[in-house]
Amino acid sequence: MGLFNKVLASIGIGAAKVDTKLHESQLSLGERITGVVEVTGGNIDQQIDDIYLSLCATYTKEVDDRKVTKQAIIEKWKIAQSFVIHAGEKKQFPFSFSLPLDTPITVGRTRVWLHTGLDIKNAIDPTDEDYIRVQPTRVMNAVFQVMENLGFRLKEAECKETAYDVRKRLPFVQEFEFLPVRGEFRGKLDEVEIIFFPHALDECELLIQVDRRARGLAGLFAEALDLDETFIRVTIHKQHIQTLQTDLASLIRRYA
Known part of the structure; x- marks a missing residue:
């Protein structure tokens, strides 16, 4: 049964999950963005190599006279060292960092979000996305x-x-x-x-x-x-x- 659970976890079934909870979802440029990353263990113990947060935004690119929507990483942070999450266990990792001044403000079709990822070897990496509203200085x-x-x-x-x-x-x-x-x-x-x-x-x-x-x-x-x-x-x-x-x-x- 243990081997079967490992196989399932490797494809994301019964694996650890991640959920980022922001204290504030509307921020001005330069303000601190704070929150907590909550990791919940699945059906088996798993080794988590990294937790990383990426601040992302959309932009357009001209390709053959048409506009294509692309994504850019504005900043990336590593917020935890390697650890083991046991089956059914919950761990929380607080974070705090300044919203970069060159983050685009969220007006028009521009979208900005925080992407959270767990790095797990030989398995699908669990992720989470949380959109934020960015205000000007x-x-x-x-x-x-x-x-x-x-x-x-x-x-x-x-x-x-x-x-x-x-x-x-x-x-x-x-x-x-x-x-x-x-x-x-x-x-x-x-x-x-x-x-x-x-x-x-x-x-x-x-x-x-x-x-x-x-x-x-x-x-x-x-x-x-x-x-x-x-x-x-x-x-x-x-x-x-x-x-x-x-x-x-x-x-x-x-x-x-």
């Missing part, structure tokens, strides 16, 4: 508010694979596309795209793309060649928040 929130105040509406937010010279350590960036629906920029711009690169909780680098609206034949020619797009890099600190609306409006106006 204070500086990022200030930018969103200023864009709204200036008459822009967030049209789309998407994580996209991008070139090495644009991205940082991850294979993608999260783009936020704003349309001018009122105010002075309506009719002057097609859109403004912003990519955030948070350096710290109180500091964030912005890559801003200003897409001017075509005016006349020269404008149409420039638009066809993408010459109507301007890229701007700027770093914002928390002390800039009070004057951010004036500063950002002036910056966009310069390239409108």
